[in-house]
Amino acid sequence: MVDINSTLLLEVALDLANSLNNSDRFERLLSTIRKAIKCDAVALLGLNGEVLTPLAVQGLARRTMGRRFLINEHPRLAQICSSDAPVRFPSDCNLPDPFDGLLLDREGDLPVHSCLGLPLYSDNHLVGLLTLDSMTSDAYSLISDRTLELIAALSAATLKTALELKALSLSAEHAEQLVKELTQEAFLRDGGELIGESQVMRALRSDIELVAGSDYSVLILGETGVGKELVARTVHRLSSRREKPLVYLNCASLTETLAEAELFGHAKGAFTGADRDRPGKFLLANGGTLFLDEVGELPLSVQGKLLRVLQSGEIQPVGKDAVQHVDVRIVAATNRDLRKEIDSGGFRADLYHRLSVYPLEVPALSKRENDVLLLADYFLERSTRKLGFRQLRLSADASTKLKRYGWPGNVRELEHIISRAALKARKNASLSEIVSLTAAHIEIPDDIAAQPEFEKPVQPPLGVLNLRAATEEYQRDLIKHILIQNDGNWSRAAKSLSMDRGNLVRLAKRLGIYIKKEVVGVN
Incomplete structure (x- = not known):
């Protein structure tokens, strides 16, 4: 020996x-x-x-x-x-x-x-x-x-x-319990980790750890698909409220009446369809955290009522005279530039300052250096389990293709591309072998993958000096063009634009785009 x-x-x-x-x-x-x-x-x-x-x-x-x-x-x-x-x-x-x-x-x-x-x-x-x-x-x-x-x-x-x-x-006081919470919760839900070793991700994690220990309101900023909900969950897990509920509300899916009822609750008979008393999200999140996703979509009238709750800590359910006190931390997220929304009258300045006590900017995937392959391997491991492979790996040409792409859909787009590639590879592969995903499995057009991001400056239409108006005009033309290409199918159009279908419908509605369907009889 x-x-x-x-x-x-x-x-x-x-x-x-x-x-x-x-x-x-x-x-x-x-x-x-x-x-x-x-x-x-x-x-x-x-x-x-x-x-x-x-x-x-x-x-x-x-x-x-x-x-x-x-x-x-x-x-x-x-x-x-x-x-x-x-x-x-x-x-x-x-x-x-x-x-x-x-x-x-x-x-x-x-x-x-x-x-x-x-x-x-x-x-x-x-x-x-x-x-x-x-x-x-x-x-x-x-x-x-x-x-x-x-x-x-x-x-x-x-x-x-x-x-x-x-x-x-x-946290010295809750060290053992906190580590246990982090390790258990991180794997209870797919995508529960902030994976990445780039400098911008390290800075983001540092900021999250700093603000999580406080009770400040947090405003999470970033493009669609960068993982803002994941950041919100991480802030909650690292906070002193981690044993209390984390309640989610997508503000973009709410009408003015529904938004108020969802936030503050309602009494039986308060409006058509209110067949019973129902607690709102604030009451459900009492003692914990309320995550307001796409907060920039809230109607102005509801913004004012939300502001009053943040100032007083009191809610008044729709149809009730009595008020209730709640202790809720607000974490909000948006992909909009709220400062520009304030200038255009679409968002209240006082609410913005209440929400953005500590803003967190989630970087786009294109800004995250070599994190693309780390994330790709993370999604590969998940696909391996879901599809029953022995092992999945990226070939050299597939890795190169992923690194050259600009990722307009961010991490969500990468996840979907890896999932589709794994499914395509499953068709002609033995699950007992180590299967390599090649560039052919990766559904990224070669001409797009090869283009450096922002290769040419955008030329605004002649006579247009307002950036917001020019942006909306461009969005309007592009969405109409894609809808025509896809025969008015919202799901296919959203996929072409690397967007969530619901977000596309709401954006189109705001831009005044509708699909008119007619029934024509033939004599």
Whole structure:
């Protein structure tokens, strides 16, 4: 049996103690392990409920960091998690390897290789795993159990320290409970994470952590499809109200009468169809957070009533004389420029200042550097589970095509494109194989993908000096043209414009665009 020099382990501990942040700490840990044990790939994974999340990898493709491994879907990882000692897999083990197709400088299935897994325990609780892979058969057979136990203990201590430092930075009083809430809720709903390593996303996460701990109103700004609802959920999860409800209301879908009833509730008989008393969203969110999506679409009369609630904390249901006090934090979102709406009389300035105590700008996907491939791999993992693939990966030409595209529909468009590509690949592929998505599967026209964004400046119509009027005229012409192309079909037109159908209908209505249908009789 081969033992590792104890001096090396002591140096590791001292080195880790001087690390500046978790990322640095994890990278140093893996580098030292690779010095001590020869391997082609090593991965540190943290345990969040039933999901293993990569925290650091070496020898594996960078996109591995976007993967999320459900324990019950990966037999090797499940076996390591159920063990209280190091697990050496035989070189000819026929269990599927979770890192198939992800090893650097190697395409396709992993050949016969050595695999070692170390469960990481802290206070008798499993906190993560360490996996090592070598292309050499029986590479780990001569390493003593004692050495592996020391490495596992050191790795577990490193991971525990990192988690505790992160928890303390969020909230000293609720550290343990908050981390549990974050790890559980993040995976209860698909798309529950703010994935991205670009500078703008790091800045956004920093701003979210800063404002979440306060009780300020938050206004989330950004284009359609960037993930404003996800930001709202993250603000709520990180707030002191996280155990209370997060109530959602889409303001764009409401008429003036319905908006007031939805916000403040109504009494039985208050209007036609009100057959019973009904609490409004403010009352449902009492003690928690109310997320007002597309707040720029609220009618002016309702804006005034919303402002009074924000000022006094009191609501008056439609058809009732009595008022009720509520304690609700408002998080609002819009893709409109509310300052311009104020100038044109479409939005109240006093309400804007009440809502935008702390604005958060969610960057467009085109501004997020290399996040496209990280997000693509995240959506690939979801498609793998939903469609029953063994493994899905992007080919080099598909990755290039995704990186060259301007993403006018942002993250939502990327999700839909990856989902469609996976479905197309399923038609002619064996689910037991590692399937590569090629550029042919990616439904992005080559001429669009190749065009740099904003290649030519837009020339305004002659005689038009008002930017809003020019923009609306352009929108009106474009929507009419697309509707004609699609025979008046709103769903197909919305898909052509990379828009939600409901948003397109509402925008068309505001621009005065209607579809006239006639029944003609033939004599």
